[in-house]
Amino acid sequence: MKQILYSITLGLLVFIISYYWLDEPVKEARxxxxxxxxxxxxxxxxxxxxxxxxxxxLETEPINxxxxxxxxxxxxxxxxxxxxxxxxxxxxxxxxxGKEGYTEEGGMAVPDSVTKVGWFEPGTKPGxxxxxxxxxxxxxxxxxxxxxxxxxxxxxxxxFVYGENGSKLTYTVQKVAAYPVSDAPLREIFGPTDQRALxxxxxxxxxxxxxxxxxxxxxxxxxLKDSRYAPS
Amino acid sequence: xxxxxxxxxxxxLIFGVFAPVAFADNHSGGDMAMVRVxxxxxxxxxxxxxxxxxxxxxxxxxxxxxxxxxxPAGEHxxxxxxAGTMGEQDPVLSADATVEAGMAYTAAAIGNLDSIELKIxxxxxxxxxxxxxxxxxxxxxxxxxxxxxxxxxxxxFSGAEFPMVTxxxxxxxxxxxxxVRTTDGTQLIDLSGTTIESGKVYSAFAVGTADSPxxxxxxxxxxxxxxxxxxxxxxxxxxxxxxxxxxxxxxxAMGAGLVLFRKRSEA
Numbered sequence: 001m002k003q004i005l006y007s008i009t010l011g012l013l014v015f016i017i018s019y020y021w022l023d024e025p026v027k028e029a030r031x032x033x034x035x036x037x038x039x040x041x042x043x044x045x046x047x048x049x050x051x052x053x054x055x056x057x058l059e060t061e062p063i064n065x066x067x068x069x070x071x072x073x074x075x076x077x078x079x080x081x082x083x084x085x086x087x088x089x090x091x092x093x094x095x096x097x098g099k100e101g102y103t104e105e106g107g108m109a110v111p112d113s114v115t116k117v118g119w120f121e122p123g124t125k126p127g128x129x130x131x132x133x134x135x136x137x138x139x140x141x142x143x144x145x146x147x148x149x150x151x152x153x154x155x156x157x158x159x160f161v162y163g164e165n166g167s168k169l170t171y172t173v174q175k176v177a178a179y180p181v182s183d184a185p186l187r188e189i190f191g192p193t194d195q196r197a198l199x200x201x202x203x204x205x206x207x208x209x210x211x212x213x214x215x216x217x218x219x220x221x222x223x224l225k226d227s228r229y230a231p232s
Numbered sequence: 233x234x235x236x237x238x239x240x241x242x243x244x245l246i247f248g249v250f251a252p253v254a255f256a257d258n259h260s261g262g263d264m265a266m267v268r269v270x271x272x273x274x275x276x277x278x279x280x281x282x283x284x285x286x287x288x289x290x291x292x293x294x295x296x297x298x299x300x301x302x303x304p305a306g307e308h309x310x311x312x313x314x315a316g317t318m319g320e321q322d323p324v325l326s327a328d329a330t331v332e333a334g335m336a337y338t339a340a341a342i343g344n345l346d347s348i349e350l351k352i353x354x355x356x357x358x359x360x361x362x363x364x365x366x367x368x369x370x371x372x373x374x375x376x377x378x379x380x381x382x383x384x385x386x387x388x389f390s391g392a393e394f395p396m397v398t399x400x401x402x403x404x405x406x407x408x409x410x411x412v413r414t415t416d417g418t419q420l421i422d423l424s425g426t427t428i429e430s431g432k433v434y435s436a437f438a439v440g441t442a443d444s445p446x447x448x449x450x451x452x453x454x455x456x457x458x459x460x461x462x463x464x465x466x467x468x469x470x471x472x473x474x475x476x477x478x479x480x481x482x483x484x485a486m487g488a489g490l491v492l493f494r495k496r497s498e499a
Binding site for chain 1: 268269270278287288289290291292293296297298299300301315316361425426427430431432434448449450451452453454455456457458459460461462463464465466467468469475477478479481482483484485486487488489490493494
């Protein structure tokens, strides 16, 4: 009798523990793919701090430079585009892009459609300096949606964004990362930057039926590689 | 009976270890402030900045501005050393500052080296929809009071004196031919072709000396939502699998337990 009781207790225990363990949403960012760009940037800041060769090394010790510089506004000669279509050959995405603004609560609005994606219009125009953001659904009520395969992107994959009259921007994936929904680095995704960046957002992680929402957000960080503007 | 008690104790112990992990609140960055550092002392050397004894900025030269760094809300000691001299020399500057959660600040080292001081201003992080927000800081020691406005036009900011930082003003987005001029109209700095965009927040800090003035135009913030978008309805979610996997593991353990305990009682 006792053996059975032990076994049931053990089984129950393993079930409860593994349930919580498997269901545990991440509390920290998970980087799914990354190029070395971030590391390179740090090195560059440091080497920039080395003394210029004409200075006497005996006289002045090299200054160790270590900080992230602020975004200083400089003239931007690229006009940027109003995005109309996005194409991601690596995962077979070819979708229309609409304009989205804020929700009533001040969050980012998304399209009602599961086949269309939304560009955050109050933010940066694709092609200009700053973070442009495009969000799309991972699934609808009954199955996968436009950005279902976004998690499969890898650093180096290309993304094409088309504007009116055939303008075409080419972006390269730098990093793919997942964040807990309430702890995402909004400033890194939407805030000021010296780069011409495009960040794609969709949902990921476990689905919380009580809150009817996913517990994590997937962000694909990309930077502009090439731009071709339609003659105006 | 003893065995039962000890296994019960084990159950309690295991729960004690796992429960806090399972039920812990989601900690977010809700109790953090943002602070950036600006080196605006024209004759001061490159500096290292320490907060509560920890190096946060190293080798910042005159006109260097850092991006915002997260700092827990509360009081902090900010010390500025000539680069690489921490532990050898006294700081050139030391100040206590209290920062509030959710707020952003600029800590600027200003004035000439013999009268260097730390000026802390609170920064805006939200622009109004469709408008830009701009403010001006006068960090040029020895320079007269200045106006900032379109060349030859009415001043947008007037009578800013060292070491004053104006309030933010809302401006229409666009490209402006601006100038920094003395209050009697002599141009100090030409800022022709300055483009400001809607949804963004800017700080224009005038730095340097009266003979060689310069403007550092920083982008404090840009249009940002308060939360991430809701990008899924759960129709393709794999959450139900969690329950199944856990159940399988549980049943396996139960079976293993049964075999193990039976063997032991047979022995």
